[in-house]
Amino acid sequence: MAIYLRGAGSSPGVALGRAVRYLPDSHAWHAVDADIDAAMARFTAAQAMAATQMRTLAELLREEGRIEEARIFDTHALLVEDEILTQDVERRMRAGRISLEQALIAAIDSLRDAVDAIDDPYLRERSSDIDSVRRAILTALHGETRRIRDLPIGAILVANDLTPAEAVSLRDGRIAGFATAEGGPTSHTTILARAFGIPAVVGLGAATLAVPDGAPLVLDGYTGLLIVDPDAFEWSSYERRASALVTAPVRRQPSRDQPGRLASGEPVTIWANINHPLEARIALEQGAEGIGLFRTEFLFLGRSTPPDENEQYEAYRAVVEMMEGRPVIIRTLDIGGDKRVEYLDLPHEPNPSLGIRGLRLAMRRPDLFQTQIRAMLRAATHGDLRILLPMVAIPDEVTWAREQIHSAAESLARQGIPHRADVPVGVMIETPAAAITADLLAREAAFFSIGTNDLAQYALAADRTSADVSARYSQTSAAILRLIAQTVGSAIRARLPVCVCGESAGAPDVAPLLIGLGVSQLSMNPASISIVKERLSETMMTQAQAAAHAVLNIYI
Template identity: 40%
Template sequence: MPFTIHGLPVSQGIAIGHVHLVSHAMLEVNHYHVAAKYLPEEVERLNEAVATVQGELVGLKAAATAGQPHSEVGAFVDLQLMMLGDPMLIDGARTLIAERRCNAEWALVQQMEMVVEQFEQIEDPYLRERKADVVQVIERIVKVLLGHPGHLPPKRRDGLGTIIVAHDLSPADTIGFRDHNIGGFVTDVGGPTSHTAIVARSLRIPAVVGLHHIRQLVEEDELLIIDGTRGVVIVAPDERIVEEYRLRRSELELERSKLNRLKDTPATTLDGEDVKMLANIEGPKDLNQVKAVNADGVGLYRTEFLFIGRDSLPDEDEQYEAYRTVLKSLAGKPVTIRTFDVGADKALNGVSARFEPNPALGLRAIRYSLAEPQMFLTQLRALLRASVHGKLRIMIPMLAHAHEIDQSLQLIAKAKAELDAEGLKYDPRVEIGGMIEVPAAALALGMFIRRLSFLSIGTNDLIQYTLAIDRSDEAVVHLYDPLHPAVLKLIAGTIQAGARFGLPVSVCGEMAGDPAYTLLLLGMGLRNFSMHPGHILEIKQQVLRADLNELAPRVQRILKMDEQAKVRDAVMRLAG
């Protein structure tokens, strides 16, 4: 008999297929004694397993970065490759084998548990994500040692795909789905901003997470339907339900094909107001996606993905080439490049490590840049040199203090002076802007408006910091609410202040790419949306149907509400 389970929708689309259960119990290994003469062989067995996993990850990265990937995907694999070289993990296991004369699997799991225990002593969400990466890497090695590599089933003859059901999945696992006719996946744990969810969206695999006990409720080869838009999973559907979802899937595909017709249509409201549709990118490899939807430019270029997951930092010339490629390719359209937003969950190799008990509130983004002025100056020089190839705008992340802007502007002036002395060209009119991501910035906009040329609201962090919750923590993810009255007041206040002083304001967080919030943001006065390229045409369609004269007064009434339930109902009515 069919039954339905509700979870967190993290990757849109509908998938119909048969269950393939992925084991999560591989870390429950036997412990046995190894004779002294066989210890070198046991260490070598571990070395070979590590080498095998390393080869798998390198292959997965190559597959993930071919075509049109999110470069974020490659960064996730790089992170796990770095962990394979962590002496605390692998060398520690080798030492245990020798000292305790034990088998490799047991030594590896013991060492992993010791490292995980260190993570658990620090109650920080971003470090918890790193803990999960450690477990996932060790699980891959243990599977090789036990001879259970976890191969996926062959392509089915009935034309239906395979639905992966697991307690949790690593980003590397998710990347491997692309070549195996995987229709979608569901997991017990996870949230909408987890690494695996981001990979699923980039590969366009429907997914629902946070289902708690899904793996215990389904059987191997059982029929399953995933609605990745609504967060619904239907177990053992009858033919009538399957036909209904096949129809919905066809309708979604038809809707996508219709949206493609809007590619060259200007985003103009019914009452003639022009709206800019900008793209968020991680690097030059995303350019084809930007061009495919004819975006009005780039509203957020996340440069930190040039830095993460490598043994050495990119030098000035390497950065210059990446920035130049994007600017030249977009032929005069504006490109807003954010200076690197590192720290917290975005750790850098090759720079001095700092222990922080709460890195999300620590040395990250512009704070990190100002603490590493030479690294920051190198990036600023590369950006300015690239500015002669297009319309560059430089954006500073996570501002909270006037002195952060002043110090940044001083370093920009220094970079210009150095380029002048060396006879290198740059555009002296490059605009400098800032991101509004913390409540302090949204509540004290005057000091930013006086110093900057534009603002961009990073709603992901603004919501997180305003509500004091971690959006990646499953225990509190239900409290992450873009429609909280305090959040809406901060967003609307920033947009209105920008309009009052003639300063362009954009939104580049997840809210900008969610059609449920498009009319709300338009009614607040937003005229610059920046999002993943895949969402642009859907948001443009919303803009084309909007009448601002009718929207604005309705949104003003919503902003006066102080009950979340009433706000949500009003926004749903607004969206129709």
């Protein structure tokens, strides 16, 4: 019987193959090193070897123009050679009469805790990056029991986690994809998998480690699904899909490299949604004409204190500069609902999706909002940056936000800090209230961005994370399409641009329908860009409008 595992993050693509377990940390070292000086000599030699390997990877990526990815390994090289780590390993060996390897693992655990509390953007990385240091040094000391380059061609790698360096080593296409028990959508390993086009699903949980060697697997990186022992129908269905995906990039290359346009000649702006600065390059490579939604939550999650102004400024500036004058729409913090941060000390609510989240959190913690807005106004001097306000329900919330932005600009001016005070401010239309009062919101907004994921959840009273109800309530239902049409109508009358940035924007069957409703901008996962461009290039405006009219009228 098939087993279905759902991941917390993924890299697009479909892979079929046999499972190959990769557990390089399964060693057990118990022997005490009698000669501590000799053990430390081995350790420092392993540090030097590991750091050299990290810097070689960084230089290789820089030669390919992947500057942001290279910085990951520059940071790892510094951590590998850290003197505090060296001293801690030696201290633990002398004090506890334990092996070199045991001392290293204990020291890394301590370093991970310390680094989690550091606010320096170059040193404070996720726990998986600290684990990369441990793995690199242990590999230099002993080698791996099973090296990635020795894995069979076409296998699907199954592991507890992979380091960024291991992810880079998979770029030669030897394996079909990988699945890990740990990891998340913004981990460096996941981001690198997307950059190199490796199908992957991460964060599958401990059940992944029970997958036996040789088990047939189907990996769907589009939906974050791993199927263990699929039946014959599932296997053949995914096999056809994988085959089609092999030829699709070549066929879609012309569409990807051209601006979005209908067959009848009307332009359609195609942007990308990103979760991390490193994904901006992926967006460009996939043909994005800008960033329609830059989610900033990655800066606030997985840490004990909020990011300061300079850390945020550097992150926003990196994306703006990478896009070289193309629009970059940055959404202010949308913590709350399904994303909680303990250091914010938010109340425990019986229904957090309807509580303190998005702009409501900003109004509760204006200090956080001011810091983020100051960073955005500073980064706006480097290109076309625009601000997007999430979870708006009433016009007064937008008025408050604009006053805060004006206050931040005045503060920067008094301090003589370069910034832009005239940054366009847009409103997320993701509550039914915002859609119904879009004509009123248009008086305060420079643009609209429709978040169909939350709009559908709130309008249909269906939790989009619940498999029991979400499948029954489509983002293209009559209620949602009417709310979109009403929003677009208000935007057109106010002469405001309107974008759709929810999942429906990246669905090739839905995108023409949205254009038929009057939407002129679509923002989506980078992997969907070429598919949507191709579909639009085959669609006449009259066809799109007729389809939209037909769907709306079915229910009238």
